[in-house]
Amino acid sequence: MDSYDFDVLKLLFLGVLVNTWMMSGASASDSFNLEPTITWQRRLCNESRLRWEVEVCGEDFKRDMAHIDPQQWCNLTYFMSEYHLFTLCTETKSHSVDCYWPNPLVESYIILIHKHFFSNCTIEKEMWVDPPDDTLTILILIPVFLTLAMIALVVWCSKRSDLLA
Numbered sequence: 001m002d003s004y005d006f007d008v009l010k011l012l013f014l015g016v017l018v019n020t021w022m023m024s025g026a027s028a029s030d031s032f033n034l035e036p037t038i039t040w041q042r043r044l045c046n047e048s049r050l051r052w053e054v055e056v057c058g059e060d061f062k063r064d065m066a067h068i069d070p071q072q073w074c075n076l077t078y079f080m081s082e083y084h085l086f087t088l089c090t091e092t093k094s095h096s097v098d099c100y101w102p103n104p105l106v107e108s109y110i111i112l113i114h115k116h117f118f119s120n121c122t123i124e125k126e127m128w129v130d131p132p133d134d135t136l137t138i139l140i141l142i143p144v145f146l147t148l149a150m151i152a153l154v155v156w157c158s159k160r161s162d163l164l165a
Contacts, residue, residue: 045103
């Protein structure tokens with residue numbers, strides 16, 4: 001084997017090595033695994049403990065609301081931080097007992113808290129009334145006539161295309 005053949009063989013071997021090295025990270029699907037590497041099983045939600053934990057949060061909220069004048073219970077600016085702490089507490093406790101948040105149990109307890117503290121905060125509902133028939137007729141007919149006018153304009157312009165060009 002002469003030196004030229006040996007050089008060609010070395011280049012071929014070097015090319016195979018470089019190609020292998022470059023192709024090892026070329027495909028994103030080869031190096032990126034969509035499956036989780038750690039097999040982690042989600043534990044079941046402990047609803048009885050969650051009920052107790054949410055009660056603790058509710059008692060803390062009731063104690064905090066006792067410091068606020070009941071006349072101010074409908075004004076969010078007076079109890080915003082207390083309510084935030086209450087919702088944060090229920091969320092934290094839900095996650096600590098392996099439950100998602102919000103869940104039906106926590107929602108039902110929050111509804112009870114709302115009924116207890118904020119049941120008198122409803123504003124009188126405004127009764128919506130239909131507009132008079134004349135106004136309603138005008139509001140319906142204006143878009144209808146505008147649509148018909150646009151269609152007539154398009155037809156008229158298409159018939160006169162030879163003059164407009």
